[in-house]
Amino acid sequence: MRAPIGDFPSATPAAEAAEAAAFAGPAADAVREWEGTVPGGQLLYVDTDPEKADTAVFIENYGADLYETSANCVVVAAKRGGERTLAACVVLSRTRVDVNGVVRRQLGARKASFAPAETAVTETGMEYGGITPFGLPGGWPVLIDRSVAELPWTLIGSGRRRGKLIVPGRALTELPGAVVLEKLGVPVSG
Template structure:
């Protein structure tokens, strides 16, 4: 294993995620490893850092580790029904915004009403921990909708974003533009509200 530090992104020590399965949900590590086979640059671009699990929530984490709030990307799970069929999506939005569930998400899922998945169901179905849910390794059948601003460099972090790792004890960092290219991600203009 080789440690890769990113001095421009907070006070954390970042390492290649493919080398640290102990810091990732099982499905997340499998997804990143498979993606790296198809796109070899992913192995060096997707990093992970250990954190205090009590600081996994975005506000606490950004403050404790000197990370810009705008670099954090939240992954929220939303569902709605149409003709008895449930449609579920993971919405990726910067922490300084919020998913437009009542308009954009509802329209994209083509449902009459969309709402956040209850925590217990979200963690059970994703096999990830609350506070660590990530788009990398979600179950098949989940749409992954990403606000286009996730790929925009809005901080001094060089376009790097911070997302969940599937567990509360770590976070993943990667270029926002790369996250928008992750398998299955649909880029949506206006998915988030300021």
């Protein structure tokens, strides 16, 4: 099947890719168990070169339209009164997460920051650079920028640096712990 966005040779329903072992890990498990209103056949997997996983290189190789439709999922750590909360934040890849404003307020934290890579990898069971909101540990807040949630299709990590998921933005809003927020992603100054 042809991917609805990007220039990929083909796209496979993610549950089929998981059953064929082309896609594995906690994200694959979450896709296999999908019960959202978005049909499971609309959760797609595309194979990609892990050496081309960084956003700018990825867009150059897999399609300029991905500049407008790809999203990043980052893990943040929020602290309040000695308690630490880990959360995932999903924003357009051309923006950055407003950690000290929107995230801190949403999580009721005194301080919030990006989680160290080692923490993100250990806690999610996913590869750094491929973290996705699918298959996160139970109880985690999943903060989603409204601009991502409203996309007809978005490209997001698959839990590994090889391969990506292409899903309707509203599928992300059906994940456990999902909260849609305004201006979670802010323009990158530069």
